[in-house]
Structure formats: C-alpha cells, structure tokens
Amino acid sequence: MARLYPFRALRYDTTRVNMADVVTQPYDKISPAMQDAYYAASPYNLIRVILGKKKSTDDEIENVYSRAAATLKAWREEEILKPEAEPALYGYSQTYTVPGTEEVRERRGFIGLGHLHDYADKVVYRHEQTFPKHKSDRLSLFKATRAYCEQIYMLYSDPTFTAEELIFGSKAGGATKAADLEITDEYNVVHRVWKLADPALIQQVLAAMDDKWLLIADGHHRYETSTTYMQERAAELGIDPKSAQPKLDENGLPVPAFPEAAMMMTFVNADAPGITILPTHRVVFGLNDFNGRAFAEKASTYFDVEEIPNTTDGHYPGAPTLLAKLAGKPGVAFVAATREGDFLLTPKADAIAPLLAKLSPRQAALDVTQLHKVVLENMLGLSEETVRAGSNVRYVREATEALQQVGSGNADVAFLIKPVTLEQMKDISLNLEVMPQKSTDFYPKLLSGLAMYTLD
Template sequence: MARLYPFRALRYDPARVNMTDVVTQPYDKISPAMQERYYEVSPYNLIRVILGKQKPRDTDKENVYTRAAATLSEWRAEGILKEEAEPALYGYSQTYKVPGTEEVRERRGFIALAQLSDYADQVVYRHEQTFPKHKSDRLALFKATRAYCEQIYMLYSDPTFTAEKAIFESGAAPELEITDEYNVLHRVWKLTDPALIQRVLTAMDDKKLIIADGHHRYETSTGYMHERAAELGVDEKAEPTRTADGLPQPAFPEQAMMMTFVNMDAPGITILPTHRVAFGLIDFHGREFARKAEAYFNVEEIPNTPEGLFPGDAALLKRLNDTPGVAFIAATRDGDFLLTPKPEAIAPLLSNLSPRQQQLDVTQLHKVVLEKLLGLNEETVRAGSNVRYLREASEALAQVGSGNADIAFLIKPVTLEQMKDISLNLEVMPQKSTDFYPKLLSGLAMYTLD
C-alpha cells in the first residue's frame, strides 16, 4: 500500500528571486555548459546545491557536498528559502511540444511525500538498472545537506482520475508559472485544504508506484532510511503520526521522500529514445562491424545522399521508425546500416531472459550488439567505460563524425505498456532505457529533514 503525506515544503521566496533564474533541470541531465549557465544566471540558482563545482584543492572537510550544505543553510538564514507555514500538496502541470513535432501535450500530476520501501515489498517498482557511482554521489549530498531538493517521478494507474479531479477541477489559478529552456510551461498549485488532501491520499492508498525517473535517488534515499532507522532505534515501517488536522506525517523524517505522481491512464506522457554511442573500441571499422552483424541481423546499408553526404539524423530516424518491429540504425564513419534481427540466430543469446525482455529493442541492442558483437560485458557497459547515452540523434551522429565515438546506435523508444509490463513483473531493462519528457524542474519545492 502506498503511503503518501503532505509536507511543509522549503521554497524560494518569489519576492527575493526571479523563479525562472533559480530552478534547474534534474542533476543527471545537466551538462557542463548548462552547469556554467546556471551558475551565471543567479547567485541563488539551485545548481550550487544539487550539482556544485568541484575544486582542485577539495578535501574531506571542504568539498562540493560541504559547500552545498553551507549554501543551503545560508539561503535559509537569509530568507531566500522559506518553509511553508502548513502542510500541503502541490498540483503540477507541464505543457510542452513533443520534440520533433508540433503536437502540444499537457502532463498533470502532484507533488507529495511518499514512504520509502524496498522493491521486495512490491509497493514501488523499478524498470531499469542503475549506476553505483551515481548512488554514492547522491548519498554524500543527502547526508551533507539533510534535504531532498529534487523530486522522483512516479507513475501510478487510476482510470477513474480521482486525484486529478480533486486537484485540478476547481479552476483555481496557479500560484507559479515558469517557462524553462526547452520552452516547457510549468505550473504549480498549492493545496492546503485538509479535506482535499485527505481525498487525494485516500485515492492513492491502493496504488502500485513505478519509478519513471529517479531510480538512483530512490535507491539512495531508501538506503539512507534504513541507516537512519537503525541509528535512531525506530521501526522503519512505523505508523505515521498525525497533525492537529488529522493529516498523516512520516514517523521520522528519513522515512519519506519527495515525489511527483503522474497517472499512467491520463494523456500527456511522452517517452523518448535514449541513443547509444560506443567509443574507445580497439581497431574498430564500420564495414567489418556490419559484416560481423550479418550473423545475427539483416544488414542493409543506407545510401548516401545524391551529394555524397551521409543522411542526416531526421532521415535516419524516419527510416528507423518506418521499419516495423525491432530495428536499430548503426552509424559509422564508413557508412550507416539498418539492422533488423534474425530471430533464430539471436534466440540463444537471449535464452536466459523472459519473453517480454527478448522482444525489447534495447535488450537486443545490449545483449547481441554491445556484448556479443562489440565484446563489451555488462559491467563495462554499466560503468559507462565505453558507452554514452544521448537523447539527441544529431549529437550521437556528431560524436561519430568528429571521432569522439566509433559507432552510434539510434533506437526506437520503449512504450509505456512495455515499461509497465516489465516493472510489474519484477524485471528490469538496461540502464537508460527510457527518457521521459519533459523533466521535472528542480527547485519548485524541497523537503528538509531538519
């Protein structure tokens, strides 16, 4: 059973800052160039907390994590960040164009706390692998700041739309509107009415939760919850306490984490593909790769343009998406190739996976192409030693063209139904299998443990 809680969020004071200048994309989507821009736009930008700059002379006593904690403390003391006077939930909508199209969608959800639990409890489900390095980084930040400044993106199923109706049908104007660097409009409503809050919490009681974005932060927060429960000598599954209004609160602060909840049955969810580039391959040659791939795939070379140039990303993606079933584009400096699987040939390489896993494009790419054809074992791929993950096909192709990568693999997106099926059957896909768009802004609300 999912246990959700309202909370007294720590929030920027809009009278002291321009909100557009202080919020950011999630930490794992921030490039070095974006980090620099966030630093420059405002001295109060959240980047200084969630992804600060490292310095050459950093030590155990002074480092990116201690500076984050000091910055957060200073902003609270100055009144740049203020804690809300009463517990609340926060309606949250994002209006955006689907990348590469003119289609406009709105994704609606709400921000609340949720009690943390192990995957074995089958309340929260994951859908992809994680990177150990990312988890150790987030744990160090959580321990130093004692605050969760970013939300985890959670999915649930409710065909009756009970929570959405309670939150959004009043017609009230949002208290906050921000347009981000991707031209996504973010709107936030603060909900403090105890009766409304209780209706939403009750509607969520029986829901199973699937992590869309934030696997690293969820697993890190859960580990931290176990650690703190042992230190405090409390039951990590203790019953909630109650406010004067009868609203539930976590038994101890680390028992919960801040999340945004989105109904899978509502319109507005978009999943983009995450393309792969492989680099640092010894004696790699594109045509030799294509020849070896013929043992497992039908390989069709995509001809150059009449001008003798390689096809651009739009042409390659159209060719990929027009191909039914599992397919990848392998782009090299020697040529571009469309790969479609030979089922009997690849079957032995996928025999230890469930039928639902065997049908996934991303699984076949990892198991057959990365591991078998390129010789990159699972641990190497998970460590990121020879593989990068990119949203933009144009960037993947550019890395190959510049020599910063040996080969790019353009893939189709995982569908919402595939992800749900994998998750609820306690399976996981390879890391970075999904790219939910748009991302949740960091800095709209924060959950402090002290």
Template sequence: MARIYPFRALRYDTSKVKMEDVVTQPYDKITPAMQQAYYDRSKYNLIRVILGKREPDDTDAFAPDAASTPQHNVYTRAAESLTSWRKKAILREEAEPALYGYSQTYTVPGTDEVRERRGFIALGQLYDYADKVVYRHEQTFPKHKSDRLALFKATRAYCEQIYMLYSDPAFTAEKLIFDNGSQADLSITDEYDVVHRVWRLTDPHLINLIVTAMADKKLIIADGHHRYETSVTYMKERAAELGQAAAATTTDEDDESPSNRAEEPHSLLPKPAFPEAAMMMTFVNMDAPGITILPTHRVLFGLKDFNTQAFLARAEEFFEITPVATPDLEPLRTSAGVAFIAVTADGNHLLTAKPEAMAKTLADLGVSPRQAALDVVQLHTIVLERLLDLTHESIAGVENIRYLREATEAVEQVRTGSADIAFLIRPVTLDQLRDISLSGDVMPQKSTDFFPKLLSGLAIYALD
C-alpha cells in the same frame, strides 16, 4: 500500500528571486555548459546545491579517513549554501503542510504536437522493491548512488523529486486537484519552453481524499532510480539508529522534521514516522494523456581496433543489414520488429533483427521473453556485449558509452571522430515499461527518457 504525505516545503521567495533564475533541470541531465549557465544566472540558483562545481583543493568525501578529516568539497558547499539561503529567507518554509498540483505544457520534440502532463508533488513512503509497492524499470550506476548519498547526508534535504507513475483510469487525483477552478500559484517557463504550473493544496479534507485514493496504488519509478535507491539506503541507516520500523506512519506531533510539523486541524494528517522514511515525489497517472517517452541513443568510443566491416560481418548472424543514405530515424518508424541504425565513419546501416537467431541466443542467455522483445535489451545483450565485446561491468561503469537524447549529436560525434559507432534506437513504449516493471524485470540503464523533466527547485523537502 502506497503511503503519501503532505509536507511543509521549503520554497523560494518570489519577492527576492525570479524563479526562472533559480530552478534547474535534474542533476543527471545537466551538462557542464548548463552548469555554468545556471551558476551565471543567479547566486541562489539550486545548481550550487544539487551539482556544485569541484575545486582543485577539494577533499575526497569518500577517502577512508574522511570521517575524521575536516571536509571542504561540493557537499559541504551545498550544505553551506542551503543553510545560508534559509537564514536569509531566500528559501521559506510553508506555513501549512500541503500537496502541490503540478502541470507541464510542452511541445513534443520534433513535432508540432502540444501536450499537458499533470500530476502532484507529495512525500512518498520509501519501500524496498521486495515489498512490491514501488517498482523499478531500469538498472542503475553504482557511482551515482554514492554521490547522491553524500549529498543527502551533507544537506539533510531532498531538493529534487522522484517521478512516479501509477494507474488510475478514474482520474481521481486529477479531478480533485485540477477540476475545482483554482488558479496556479506559480507559473514559469524553462529553457526548453516547457510551461510549469504549481498549485498549493492545503485543505485537509482534500489532502486526505487524495491520500486515500493513492493507498492501493502500485508505483513505477519513471525517473530518479538513483535518488530513490539512495534514499532507501539512507532510510535504513536512520531506522537502525532510531530502532524502529522504516515503513511506520504517525499522526502525532513528535516528528523532528520542520517539513512535517503541523498545527490543528492539520495534526490529523498522516506523516512519516521519521523524516528519512519518505522522499519527495511527483505522482503522474499513466492512464492520463500527456506522457512522452523519447529514445536514448548509444554512442560507443574507445573501442579497440574497431572496424566497420568486421562489425557488420559479425552482425550478420543476428541482423538483416541494409545500407541507408542518411542517419535519420525514419527507417526505424517503418520497420517491423526490432531494429537500430548503426552510424560509423564508413556509412549508415539499418540493422533489422532476425527473430529466430535472436530468440535462441537470448533464451540461452536466460533473458526473459518480456525483455527479449525490447529493442534496447537486444542492443545491449547482443550488440554491445556479444558483437562489440563490452562487458556488463564496463557498460555499468560508463567506460566506453555515452547516452544521448539527440540523434544529431550522436551522429556528429561519429563524424568528428570522437566516437567509433552510434546506435540510433526507438523509444520504449509505456505499455512495455509497465509490463517489464510490474513483472519484476529491469531494462538496461538509460532505457527511457521521459520528456519533459521535472524541474528542481519548485519545492524542497527539509529533513531538519
């Protein structure tokens, strides 16, 4: 069962800071230029916690002797910033445990269509994937998880949310949260012109209705695989120290986390057995309108002796190859079956998969039928690994590959010589993601790009 919990969030005091100046995009979507802009925006911007600048004399948090050596690095500075802001009451702890309604109104990139995505922020119990409560949809990068674990341990706080999908055709939570006429207590616009609104929900009866409505749900990670898996690791470490089951739930008042302390009548609300047993999440109903998935294009660089004609000759075994005048996405929108656009310094080509050749090779490689039907799986398995001779390990290590949202940026990197070849692809559909996840399969890294991202800094879950 999916257990969710209200919590006493740390939130910025809007009488002391302007929210637009202190919130950020998720850490893995922040470029160096964005990082600097966030630093310049405010000395209280959350960037100093979630993705601080490295300094020349930083110690190595992962060195063998790190535990016995005084540390000064991005992780210690993150902890110092968070502690300082709490002492100054820049961040204040809420008086009551709450859930938080969260809506995002945005224009779909490349169109004039305006959508609203609705959900709510709460703590979610952490589970192993084997428990079949939480499901992943894509693979992760090992080095990102070690970085997040070091940050979590240093700060003892979760500053960013996991984006979770669930299914509820009756829209139970949405009706309880958004159909009662209440006004949002926060509304801000981010750098992508997305309007974010937050509703603070403290009524114990309402909270328990939502908790009950979510109890039978299966959860699919949309964004935040690295943070989720890192949080599970941290939970297990803490459970071992405490000598108790990780998935236990309590309603007593012994919880050591200030984010979970409660007074009557809130003491009857559910709480995780210990702070690390849960993570802050935003829950979004995938049966509701408003969800947008964008493609993530692949750019390859540093390929040894790359030659366009040699690549196309090899690709003919698996693809019909058609030259296209311009590297735009329109041919993909009208192509039946799996297709990509390959952009090189020598021109642009539409690659349309030959179903028979693909099916046989993918089956021989042990790729499941569900995965074999996906554009991104055929791109990684056939094109990247077989035709371009990249290894699974080099792709996981991000050695010769970049992942970009904007097709124009991918094309520009090829045109300027900083990349050998770019592959423009179509997005995975929500139905494909659901089928892959619930079947226990996973897609390659960066297979989806949900838009817009959840803002970091709207609420913080303090572990102590």
C-alpha cells in the same frame, strides 16, 4: 499500498528571486555548459546545491557536498528559502511540444511525499538498472545537506482520474483556477504549480491514492539512495522501518514516522494523456580498431543489414533521415551510424535466440535488450558490468548529437533506437524485471527547485 504525505515545503521567496533564474533540470540531465549557464543565471540558482562545481583543492572536509550544505544553510538564514506555514500538496502541470513534432501535450500530476519501500514490498516498482557511482554521489549529497531538492517522477494507475479532478477541478486537461506559479524553462516547457493546503482536500487525495502501486519513471538513483539513507537512519535511531507507523498532526494529516522514511515525489497517472517517452541512443567509444564496414559484415550473422545510402551529393544522411528510416521499420530495429557508413539492423530471430535464451520473452522482445545483449555484449565484447560502470558507452537523447560524436572522432559508433512504450515498461516492471540502464527518457523533466523537503 502507497503511503503518501503532505509536507511543509521549503520554497524560494518569489519576492526575492526570479523563479526562472533559480530552478534547474534534474542533476543527471545537466551538461557542463548548462551548469555554467545556471551559475551565471543567479547567485541563488539551485545548481550550487544539487550539482556544484568541484575544485582541485577539494578534500574530505571541504568539497562539493560541504559547500552545498553551507549554501543551503545560508539561503535559509537569508530567507531566500522559506518554509511553508502549513503542510500541503502541490498540483503540477507541464505543457510542452513533443520533440520533433508540432504536437502540444499537457502532463499533470502532484507533488507530495511518498513513503520509501523496499522493492521486495511490491509497492514501488523499478524498470531499469542503475549506476553505482551515481548513487554514491547522491548519498553523499543527501547526508551533507539533509534535504531533498529534487523530486522522483512516479507513475500510478487510476482510470477514474480521481486525484486529477480533486486537484485541478477537471478530469481532462487544464485547471479551473489560475496557478500560483508559472515558469517557462529552457526547452519552452511551461510549468505550473498550485498549492493545496486544505486538510479536507488533502485527505481526499491521499485516500484516492492509498490502494495504488507506484512505478518509478525517473529517479531510480535518488529513490534507491533515499531508501539506503532511510535504512541507515532507522538503525541509528533504533527504529524498525517496517513496523514504524506514521504520526498525525493537529489536522489529522499523516506525518512520516521519522523524516528519512519519505522522499519528495511527483505522482502522475499512467492512464492520463500527456506522457511522452523518448529513446535514449547509445554512443560507443574506445573500441580497438573499430571499422564500420567490418562491423556490418560481422553483424550480418545476427541481423539483416541494410546500408542507408549517402545523399545524392555524397554526404552522410542526417539524423532526420536515419530516424525516419528506423521508424518506418516495424518490429525491433536499430541504426548503427559509423564513419564508414550507416546501417539499419533488423534481427534474425533464429540467430539471436541463443543469446537471449536466459531472458524472459518480454525482456527478449525489447529493442534495447537486443542491442545490449547481441551487439554490445556479444559482438563488441562489452560486459554488462563494464556498461553499468559507465565505461565505453554514453547515453544521448538527441540523435544529432550522437552522430556528431561519431563524425568528430569522439566515438566509434552510435546506435539509434526506438523508444520503449509505456505498456512495455509497465509489463516489465510489474513482473519484477528490469531493463538495461537508461532505457527510457520521459519528457519533459520535472523542474528542480519548485519545492524542497528538508529533514531538519
């Protein structure tokens, strides 16, 4: 099953930089404003590698990818980034407040290398579709830098909490020793890292993981791109990646058969507390002659439509009101927020059944699937290919932001949805099915820059 490896990570020298100034959120969660802030925070901020600024003069030779490679090379030469002396795994915890609540949770896991498997091997499972243009971008970056600076967030199942006890000294929250590194990010999430270099301990952790399946929580694009790169490099090297076996180092610890055969990952136990999935709302723009009331009337063929009234002083209800209304509705439901009014939609089972007939029952039961199939595709005429290409639809975590885009005229309608549950996601994935892209938003995100895996 899962094949894991320790690695000699490339890490920032904490005597040369303030770690809070150089780490970032994952590349696909970085807005232009965040990119500017990261650039300003430090000349050594990782943004210059994972999501550098483009220039109007960029061409096939000098571009964002070549600059990323040159930057990484310079930082290594300056020893801003230094390789670890020995292979290790890294315990990793995140303490955070669940957005919209006062509940504090801790999510624990560990960073290591994971062997790259084709989905057909039934070791690594995906749960959502991907965007082709994102994969092309990441492949260009990986080839230029020959480094993985960001982790893939992987789930596994272990009700006995064996790895947690080995790494943190306890099966419950917290740890029995102080962290080697602690950073608070811009969302007030506290990230802690413990280096685990004892070969005997590493062997125990790897043994605890060798019968596990892995489910991608975050990082589908990077996983699929890394797998593509692995296959390309295997062909160049004349290696059959299916039969290539790991090597052993001087301590008897496994090493990938060739560097590209593995990718840096954070492994989190799906049976442990601390996992939070947020909804990703859909904002639709560029529709011809869209009118909210006309949409609601058309929707009544497929849904029970309830208009959510304005406030007593005539203002549109805000995000908290709409989300509370949505949360109070059992079963599948979503809110359509338009400039002409806001509407709560609950499906008419018999009416939508023909539109979902080609899907499995587990797929057809998902809010996000019904939104895509019945509303986006059937009612608004946006094909699956159009949506996957990133046309007409934006994906937004914050409901307030989604409403602002509609109110400002930058979008026609925002669909606020409920989060997918962990059990729904596991049920879909382990049955070799996928949800629409951006169906889940695991919170908080893994910081980029805590450790890096270099291929050279």
